[in-house]
Amino acid sequence: MSKTFEADEVKQHKSEESAWVVVDGGVYDVTEFLEDHPGGKKILLKNCGKDASEAFWTYHSEKVLQKTAAEYKIGEVKPGSKL
Numbered sequence: 001m002s003k004t005f006e007a008d009e010v011k012q013h014k015s016e017e018s019a020w021v022v023v024d025g026g027v028y029d030v031t032e033f034l035e036d037h038p039g040g041k042k043i044l045l046k047n048c049g050k051d052a053s054e055a056f057w058t059y060h061s062e063k064v065l066q067k068t069a070a071e072y073k074i075g076e077v078k079p080g081s082k083l
């Protein structure tokens, strides 16, 4: 079973030391990906610690979530836990 995280915990991970981003309820630890992100570190970091679904779908296709993001997935936001 996939791990679930409270919104309050996700919100704390918004720095270079620990950067988590949420897309469609999935939680991705992109700390190690910040430097490699083709769209740049700054924009990715700015969207960490929160639900970045809208920003994500503005710039990426489904393939990016299924392929690139998959290896960084650490779990899901707890249902009903408001981000």
Ligand code: HEM
Binding pocket: 021, 023, 028, 030, 037, 038, 039, 040, 043, 044, 047, 052, 055, 056, 059, 060, 061, 064, 068, 069, 072
């Ligand atoms: C799990 C999180 C993310 C992953 C794995 C990811 C991955 C990628 C990849 C692989 C590309 C290259 C273009 C492509 O293949 O479509 C890209 C480009 C880009 N990403 Fe992300 N990204 C993530 C989150 C974000 C977020 C939250 C933003 C915020 C707006 C963002 C903004 C961009 C931008 C602006 C580009 C450049 C688009 C272009 O040059 O046309 N990304 N990203």
